[in-house]
Amino acid sequence: MSFDKDFKHMTSGSSSNANKKVAAGICGILLGGLGVHKFVLGYTTEGIIMLIACLPTCGLTGIVGLVEGIIYLTKSDEDFVATYVQNKKGWF
Numbered sequence: 284m285s286f287d288k289d290f291k292h293m294t295s296g297s298s299s300n301a302n303k304k305v306a307a308g309i310c311g312i313l314l315g316g317l318g319v320h321k322f323v324l325g326y327t328t329e330g331i332i333m334l335i336a337c338l339p340t341c342g343l344t345g346i347v348g349l350v351e352g353i354i355y356l357t358k359s360d361e362d363f364v365a366t367y368v369q370n371k372k373g374w375f
Contacts, residue, residue: 304363308356315348320355321373329373351375 303323311320318333337344354375355363366372 300364300368301360303368304355304358304360307367308352311348311352311355313352315352316342316345318344318348320348320352324367326371326373 307320307323310323314320316333316337318330318337321327321330321333333344333347351374355367358366
């Protein structure tokens with residue numbers, strides 16, 4: 284019975300993380316310069332850094348957001364969860 288509970292917990296959490304992956308990827312591509320994708324993943328410090336850096340660089344931080352958004356969307360769900368949810372890798 285414990286296995287069933289653990290399996291249900293893992294599968295329900297992975298669909299939530301898959302939704303987070305898609306949301307962060309799309310926000311990274313569309314609003315990457317503002318760091319919105321960082322806030323979606325719960326990386327507040329990194330999001331604030333990108334938001335502040337957006338002004339003096341005239342939006343060049345959007346390139347970082349675009350690249351990160353593409354990276355998020357091209358990773359498998361398992362790789363995304365391991366890298367960005369469990370290990371909390373903040374940049375690239």
